[in-house]
Amino acid sequence: MASPSASHLVAQGSGVTIQVNGKPLDVQSTPDTPLLYVLRNELGLHGPRFGCGLGQCGACTVHMGDQAVRSCRIPVGTVAGPITTLEGLSSGGQLHPMQQAFINEQAAQCGYCTNGMIMQSIVLVAQTPSPTEDQIRQGLANNLCRCGSHLAVIRAVQSVSA
Secondary structure, rough: OOOHHHHHHHEEEEEEEEEEEOOEEEEEEOOOOOOHHHHHHEEEEEEEOOOOOOOOOOEEEEEOEEEEEEEEHHHHHHHHOOOOOOOOOEEEEEOOHHHHHHHHHHOOOOOOOOOHHHHHHHHHHHHHOOHHHHHHHHHHOOOOOOOOOOOHHHHHHHHHHH
């Protein structure tokens, strides 16, 4: 992914233009509106989920450039790079390898945390191509899952990095 750049944000009256999943989109929300609300409510993208609203659970994770960020804590007016959501990971009708690995390993129970786990895992593997189990656990420690699908998540990440 490209590095974040201020050139992806253009002020437009009370709204802004941001690049989401490879497309520049005009949004009507005020610049202080959390990115998560814009993605879900205005753009109809439901991969990122509202979890805690405090940036602590990871359910709302998206990529901004090559970083995993908590979209509930980022005002849309401060977006500093292209945004990729879970919906934007697939290409040419093919799921991203991490998405496919989560399916193959049945790494979701209720599925609420899955967005954050996948988005964070992609960045983890990009930064550490062959992470150990401990590195995976540490890299995903701030993504909360109450169902207990952790072992399947670890297997999914390992299968992509293998």
